[in-house]
Amino acid sequence: MKNEPAKIRTLVTVWAVLVTLHFTILGLSFFRLGGFGTPVIICLAFVQMLLVMLYFMELRHADKLVRIFAAAGFFWLLFQLTLVGADYFTRAFH
Amino acid sequence: MPEADTMVAKQFDDADQQEEAATLGMWTFLATEVLFFGALFLLYIILRHFYYNDFAAGSRRTDLMFGTINSVILLTSSLSVAMAVRYSKLNQLKPTLAGLACTVLLALSFLVIKGLEYHKDISEHLVPGPHFTTELGLHAQVFFWLYWAMTSLHAVHVIVGMGILSVITLLILPNGKLEAKRTTIELAGLYWHFVDIVWIFLYPLLYLVNRHT
Numbered sequence: 581m582k583n584e585p586a587k588i589r590t591l592v593t594v595w596a597v598l599v600t601l602h603f604t605i606l607g608l609s610f611f612r613l614g615g616f617g618t619p620v621i622i623c624l625a626f627v628q629m630l631l632v633m634l635y636f637m638e639l640r641h642a643d644k645l646v647r648i649f650a651a652a653g654f655f656w657l658l659f660q661l662t663l664v665g666a667d668y669f670t671r672a673f674h
Numbered sequence: 675m676p677e678a679d680t681m682v683a684k685q686f687d688d689a690d691q692q693e694e695a696a697t698l699g700m701w702t703f704l705a706t707e708v709l710f711f712g713a714l715f716l717l718y719i720i721l722r723h724f725y726y727n728d729f730a731a732g733s734r735r736t737d738l739m740f741g742t743i744n745s746v747i748l749l750t751s752s753l754s755v756a757m758a759v760r761y762s763k764l765n766q767l768k769p770t771l772a773g774l775a776c777t778v779l780l781a782l783s784f785l786v787i788k789g790l791e792y793h794k795d796i797s798e799h800l801v802p803g804p805h806f807t808t809e810l811g812l813h814a815q816v817f818f819w820l821y822w823a824m825t826s827l828h829a830v831h832v833i834v835g836m837g838i839l840s841v842i843t844l845l846i847l848p849n850g851k852l853e854a855k856r857t858t859i860e861l862a863g864l865y866w867h868f869v870d871i872v873w874i875f876l877y878p879l880l881y882l883v884n885r886h887t
Contacts, residue, residue: 583690583693583763584763585759585760585761585763585764586756586759586760588757588760591753591756591757591760592753594753595749595750595752595753598749598752599746599749599750602742602745602746602749602877605877605878605882606738606742606882609878609882609885609886610885610886611886612886617886618883621878621882622875622878625874625875625877625878628874629871629874629875632752632867632870632871632874633867633871635756636752636753636755636756636863636867637863637864637867638759642697643694645698646694646697646698646701649698649701649702649705650701650704650705652705653704653705653706653707653708653709653712654708656705656708656709657708657709657712660709660712660713660716661712661715661716661719664716664720665716665719665720668720668723669723
């Protein structure tokens, strides 16, 4: 399974979705979405990242250990963002 | 002894185990890269929280056309390298080389466009320092410091990735032996996709802040 080559149709479809999402993000940035604008755009960028990781980087066929290693960097980053962010966004600076 | 077996280092039982170890090693390296860029993204989030208006004004001064074209180039280069990996698994030399060459050309296009964009930014005095444009608020310099730091570090990664892919292409070309370089192509592909992922987040955060105003 792991060494099975990806299908051309799958790769091209994923690329088409990635480009569509890219222009969706660009289009959304010109709309006044209030507080939702940035979270929606970042969520779409997240979807793009997951598509690249699962299909182009072939994580969907990878061993469990490889998947754990792939998630580890993002897991530690989440700790970094949460702990530092919790301080900066709650401290009274002024 | 089959040729593929002679390429297995002695500490591994077989080619599959060697490939698994190499892939795991690459993902470990990529985890360190996530944290490397992550620190800059963290800095961006905090500073944008404090200086949102200046970040928005700074972002509107970035060149949306250059950024958008470069995004499509990088997304397409991810497809071409994924195609190269696919054909290397099928042991088809010509389409593998075509995929790799296409990726290198797209990487080069990205760098040329980035260079043109940098030239425009410099001529518009968007480099933080004593000659920074007076049209923007003081903290827009913070935004542009991050813009230059993040995009130039990303560009260094593009140059490294392009170099690796070029070397692999040149190593395969003379003898036409694809089998020995299959894992190397896969690992270089993983690195290249990571470079793409970083840009996926840089694009909205640097080019698209408050564009609707």
